[in-house]
Amino acid sequence: MSEYTISSSPHIRDGETIPGIMWRVNAALLPAAAFAVWWFGVPALINMVVGVIFAVASEYIWQRAMHQPVTAFDGSACITGLLLAMSMSPVLPPYMVAIGSVLAIVVVKQSMGGLGFNIFNPAHIGRAALMVSWPVAMTTWTKMQDMSAGVDAMTSATPLNILKLQGYDALLSTFGGQANLYWNMFIGTRNGSLGETSTVLLLLGGLYLIGKGYVNWVVPVVMIGTVGLLTFVFGPAGFFTGDPLFHMMAGGLMLGAFFMATDMVTIPMTVKGQVIFAIGAGAITVLIRLVGGYPEGVCYSILLMNALTPLIDRFTKPRIFGAGGDK
Amino acid sequence: MKELWNIFSKGLVAENPIFILALSLCPALAVTTSVVNGLTMGLTVTFVITTNNVVVSIVRKWVNPKVRVPVYITSIATIVTVAQLVLQAYFPELYKALGIYLALVVVFAIILARAEVYASKHGVVKSFADGFGMGCGFTLAMLIISVIRELIGAGTILGMPVFGDGYEPMLMMVLPPGAFILIGYLVAATKTWNKHVEEKKAKEARRMELMKGAES
């Protein structure tokens, strides 16, 4: 070997490479993405393709221009583009997806130093930037022709929108009862962001990643659990009357918890830190959903906790054995 | 004359108050949402900094060093108040648009910095050139930032639509996050440019030396 890599312990070698892991994360997203194309149609496909192409292309151009080794095709830019498109409305104009992808890669990832140096999840900053830039387009959802419940023939509201503006009873009547609501939320036949609707397929993808050991189960489980617990406690009709199942499946929680809050770069390093991170993210999500002005808060909660990650790391850093005195 | 030009021109790029000295970032973020506001703020600051440099340079011999900073601040506050009164009387719309930031010109670091660092140690003419150069650099920076922000964030320049009706303005650019990101990249661009200029100068100097060496 002519090159030596110096890194911190433990030094365990295995066959995994960055591209290997990244492409498998992409693969884990594919079922939900394919479902989106079936459910929302061609616009969903176009948005995802545009997101991926612009993310990879801008990373490639940046790395060439800055005379850096080109790693644009290692799959991580592809994940960013795909996640960005999946976390937004399927009827968003494709050029906005393209701008979001470029912002995510150039501003959030490469300007910070590239893979491993970004403080925030690139896809989420891209989404937040688009949210402040074009608030109307970002909150315009698909006109749903036919929900399987068939009660409301034409609606462009997401379940969380209905909950925020009209209340829980309206939500039930829109879907035709609780069982129907749960079933539609589970399968994914509901309105919402492109790739967030299908709870079951996102769960499958997430479990695959956990099974492979690419992400640990702590963050998603604790985050979703926190959301479930808090929404149950602070229900619409007083304490302990909430609907945790709905809240756990609604909005971008599944997508965010499994694929964004597990981004190794932007979350704390220790398990203890990750538990704090996940509880915080879950609590902020619930706070925004129940009290705040927006119907959904997964994106902002994860970004806020990303910002706190260095601080959490500082407080949960394991002490070097034998060093330091009593606390 | 060459010397005066050098004093004046260093404020434009090489020591640009916003992009290089990074003083007075507050107005660069807050009032650059439109070209009119950015330009008015730039010109006001140019007026204040130039006048103040001249005043400080004149009175520097009589000011007791123990109270020099309070005296400079009094001078700045006076000039700013005069500018404020004049704007209020003759350009009330601009006065309203600049709002609180006009009064805040008093505490802009760049003005006190130039008084302390330069005008209190140099003659009137040189101090004038320094203040005017810094003011122009500040105005230039404000102009660049506000043109980009208004163009992308509102689709207009000086209030006139530039793109067709189909253009949907990217609101982030007129909001604070857009300003932060934009200024970051402009600072990077200016630093790169300065580095490039310095490298060129160094090369030139080396070449001259070689030629001299060859001649002798």
Place this chain on the structure above:
Amino acid sequence: MAEEHSIVKIASNLAMACFISGVVIGSVYYVTAPVAAQKAELMKQESMKALVPEAESFEEVSGHEGWFAAKKDGRITAYIVPSETKGYGGKIKLLVAVTADAKVIDYNILEHNETPGLGDNAQKPSFRQQFAGKGADHLTVTKDPADKEDIQAMTGATISSRAVTRGVKQAVEEVAALQGGK
């Protein structure tokens, strides 16, 4: 050098600076103050004129602070009523022009903190024009595009739409109360 830094010397130095500063500001103020007052009055008149174009003069209404009555041929044709309401981002201050028989003419937003691009569209004609000619009974916000009678909410800004409508309605009701009391 002790004399050089004596407290009296320092104090007189600073006092001198302040004195000169006071003289300068005072003399500038002496020149600009009347002009500024004139301009401010002119701007106020112009903004009221923009709300009620056909009015010939404006007079303050006694007993109601900030109210102005728009007069034409010596008769009161409209009132300009300040109104305050709570929007998405805090207080919204409005100036509402209401006819003598309590119908909206137009309004002007003086101060607000609504989201740019969403709530601040309340200033745009497309939303504002809906108010013209409406009485208190139709000043409610609807989200049904087929409902032409009421006020159509701005896309993505229901809270701001409701707030502005509430503020306008308040002003209309106040004018109605004033007329009824007479």
